[in-house]
Amino acid sequence: MPDLLSLLTPSSVAVIGASPDPHSLRGRIMEVMGCHDVDIPIYPISRSHDEVFGLKAYRSVAETPTPVELAILIIPAANIPAALEDCAAAGVKAALILASGFAEDHSEGGEDLQQRVLDIQARTGMLISGPNSEGFANMATRLCATFSPAVEGENMELMPAWSTAGRIAVVAQSGGMGFAFYDRARAKQMRFSHVVTTGNEACLESLDVVEHLITADEADVFLLFMEDVKTPEKLARVAEQALRAGKPMIVTKIGRSEAGIRAAASHTASLAGSYAAYKAIFERYGVIEGLDTEEMVDIAGAFSYYAGRLPAGNRAAIFTGSGGAGGWMADACAAVGIEVPMLDPETRATIDEHLPSYGTSQNPVDGTAGVIRTLGYARISNMLTASESIDAVIAITSARNPATLAREPDALIELGRETRKPVLMWSYTLPHPDVATMLSKAGLPLFTNMRNCTRALAAMTEYRAKRDAFLARPVAAAPEPLPASVIEELDGGSATIAEFDAMRLLAATGIEAVTGTLARTPDEAATAAENAGGPVALKIQSPDISHKSAAGGVALSISGGDAARQAFIDIQARVAKNAPDAVILGTLVQPMARPGLEMILGISNTSGFGPLLMVGFGGTAVETSGDVVFAPAPLSRDDARALLTRLRGAAMLNPASLDMDALLDAMEKLSNLAASASERIAEVDLNPVLVHRPGEGISIVDALIVQHTPD
């Protein structure tokens, strides 16, 4: 990847296609750029104008008085390739293509044009962003290479001059959404470093931008709007970099509702629809998922103020002058896993000194409006942060009237600077703009939405816990090598390895499977049933029959040799009729599984994100519940345990009534198989897996392994 400094922090800029018409996008970009006082030359490139918005225009990038480092192209798509060639010839380092009419255009020619851009990039090594981009804004250099109205305004301050908060960078494919984050945050005077929109991502991808800003230490918190990831392996890499650097990524991934996810089927590959793969990586690397613009901005704001002082636990103190508001906030905390414990006696005594008889120092602390006015928000916050029983403070205010907080600007600044525990402020009325400024100066995040406040606190808490655990874990060991017999079987096996062979293969890796006996004749079936010493199931084995029951290929609860012989014959007859062309390997005679909770285990390794382990509620339930979760393989025992907690029905997995150790063991081993044989295995589907009572293990009742086929 070429150095992104040429794009985001160039020493000179040319705008190819610049126009003096303020109603066209070609004029709008000049107007928007011109609002901000930049320290570098900007050269309009125009065939028809000598001057554009007061700047001398040039005929080509080759004619500018100093060399052009960044060229912005806003000309018809058809003219882009030639213009890029000119840029390359003139030594331009980076090109930003705002023009549309490429791959996003369903008419002929768009795809071709985009391919030509790609070819030029490959040949010249020039950094190319776009096409179909809305450009970027670099708040530190004040370069707004965009026509977005969100950064338009004469002498507009792009970032608050006073702020020392962590710098928030927006990276988005969508221009509208990218700048919308910034638009939302302005009212709260948050500190943004960049808004970078990437459009079609023909060459430069969102994650490249994030990687650059982490490496160059030019941003501290990321707001990402992802439509897709062109190069899947970048996701885990960049997410891990961000986690190590302590620079949180707050992400929304579009496509959670695609049919493959919504109408979840029991087939692993379809359950692993790409969102599930994203989700697996997000969970592993502490990427925070946001659900709307304002929520994401609010979470980013909290991190920007408190990145180095994240809460050590999930216990919050709430203080309020309105009892109703305090109760509501306590409920909202509980809903996201934040505890609101009773305060310790020492802290209560400190507060009680000041409270009238109708206040209360339990938690929420109902300080009453009068006491809050007398003591001030900062002093009460300090009383609470001093308590050993809490990890963060939520202060409730009505900021419609700026007067209350205006009594203590210096105390608030000191609070924001000195506190070791996050203090968050929620206003239940719409805040006066002066309050937003005051709190931005103090470095205290202001929430107008109650749930965003609790969500931000929960996100900070979870991020810290996840990051601490991630940094503390040993460097991931290579997965354990597989027994040679397993490798051989995989290499010798067909693309689809059916039940009986799959069971043997799993057993060879140490996973408990109900292997059974493959019977090829009625007598073999009879013998196998007699040896089983209890009722058995008979199941036809054929690579051509994926739904054995529907083909008449299954008989359950057969007791004794005679019954098994007859069942074998019946199955043969039914299958011969229902699937006359199927290749039959035999009929599997398995002991009937003891009852247990029906779960599903699997491997999905087709998303490009690397092998993922799947676990969920299985049997017939999987089709309706879709309650399955994924994690990157391999998994440690702790990873496996954490993964199970992500199931909606997690509370069903009670170690008092189920052999959870056996399930965790199978998850670990299966994930090791996924990682060790990721070149070979595309998919594994174990369904149902019956989890028995404690000490009684699990039974894998059916299994399917699908291998990658050479391209």
Place this chain on the structure above:
Amino acid sequence: MPDLLSLLTPSSVAVIGASPDPHSLRGRIMEVMGCHDVDIPIYPISRSHDEVFGLKAYRSVAETPTPVELAILIIPAANIPAALEDCAAAGVKAALILASGFAEDHSEGGEDLQQRVLDIQARTGMLISGPNSEGFANMATRLCATFSPAVEGENMELMPAWSTAGRIAVVAQSGGMGFAFYDRARAKQMRFSHVVTTGNEACLESLDVVEHLITADEADVFLLFMEDVKTPEKLARVAEQALRAGKPMIVTKIGRSEAGIRAAASHTASLAGSYAAYKAIFERYGVIEGLDTEEMVDIAGAFSYYAGRLPAGNRAAIFTGSGGAGGWMADACAAVGIEVPMLDPETRATIDEHLPSYGTSQNPVDGTAGVIRTLGYARISNMLTASESIDAVIAITSARNPATLAREPDALIELGRETRKPVLMWSYTLPHPDVATMLSKAGLPLFTNMRNCTRALAAMTEYRAKRDAFLARPVAAAPEPLPASVIEELDGGSATIAEFDAMRLLAATGIEAVTGTLARTPDEAATAAENAGGPVALKIQSPDISHKSAAGGVALSISGGDAARQAFIDIQARVAKNAPDAVILGTLVQPMARPGLEMILGISNTSGFGPLLMVGFGGTAVETSGDVVFAPAPLSRDDARALLTRLRGAAMLNPASLDMDALLDAMEKLSNLAASASERIAEVDLNPVLVHRPGEGISIVDALIVQHTPD
């Protein structure tokens, strides 16, 4: 309940304690009232001033030139009883007590004072609101009997003059929260009729206010902030009235996180902690629960515009100029159960006529910014509402710049008036105030929060479905009478009816229970075990032992007479040691239950809200999962089925693998028992209830019935 008109729409008002000091609450109320031009006389009552804020003051309510209908009391609590007596003597019809220092005050005397207020109310029949209230605002008469800054402002318009939308009324115990709803909604120029805060609710309760406003047809949509309900039976009654009248109640109930709910125990009564009872009634009567101020206001706004035109189904069309925003909105729709189906070919053809090659008419419709500018929001909305494949339209805009929508104010007004399907607008940038005004005039709800938009649409859809079903159902028949033997057993039984007797009682009502045999000697146990014809469980029966296992009173999977005899002896010995004083009724010998999904069924009838049926995931899981739900008894089969869908683990209840009919049957019969014997039964706890495979029924393994004890 006295007529609330005297409180909310009086012909004259006295303010007892009025002061000219604008820094005191006594002056603030005069200032706030004085901002608004009211048509009725306002009499300050003061001992120390002859004039207050330009109004002539009087010494007492007896001296005013015309009789006082409403007296507002803002004097020290200790003086309230005497002042109320004066009011009663002067023929005052209603009193609003803003003073605090009553039951909410933990110091001595507060409770007593509140009781004295109650006594005066009972004796005089005067309507009394408060104490500790923040008063009310009646937007139609412009009477703002409050010191809330939310309605302060010279010549402030309390409701938009142009609006014909449904009138929104806020009713809240908390003054801060009550007026906060109004404060939030003002920016969107919604039409509010009242904000009524009720404080301690010594006499007048929130639900009385709602009932009055429904009956008098003075409001159409309700925003309720509930801390508790003083008279529980009012809740179902008023909620039903509201549902019949088609006046939705949007409610938040504080106390969802109380310890009794959070740390769910398996005991029915504690699981039925009051929030569960509220929730049961909310679900039955279509009460919509909101999670924060802005969300509730946004939902109310949508209903106020579309009450008579609620969506007939859950299919939405989305149109957008930003592809990213459209995809995000589609995901947000899916998350709340709103479908975004492909549009029908006819509608697509109509739209395609106008689209450029980079737009798309599937759904979301990416109209592109240019086409939206050319056609306008109203025309595109009309194209979409004409489609048979959708029930509502979400239009996405960037309302930061008012120019786009300002091209078509008349078309928007026509759209708002004529559309038969809801059209909702979401702006992904913060809207210009002119846009809010324009859309309020058009009667089109404007959302700045994406999830509030989808939640409002989902709430409208669900409300219509629930109301239609409610109105269509036959008038509830009286519950079926119980067999005389059951009544006799209940009447003759102890307060706590233990397992064996409870099982027989349930069996008598037609509920399948594993009754077993009560053995009093080792030989009786042996005989019972032999007769069972399979393994049995032995369980001690004693009203004094609630945890049989812990007392050593249980033996499982005992086969044959000899083993049962020994198990009986062992149990006796252990229990004699662990619970030497317990009265022992015998030992129950039960066939071991076949395996099945462990659920819990119960009755809870101690909340004051009437008998509730409980169902959930049981066994040991109930303690950790708390996945239980409640509904008012009796339940029809449809009610029972609907109740199960409210479980988080609902997808586990697959009729292909479980005998759901047997479970539903038991729910119906148990709910009938709850309703028929509600005078007797306080609580029933059946746990676990094993649900077997289809056709194999259920097994109630343990049962407990608790009867009401006379006060």
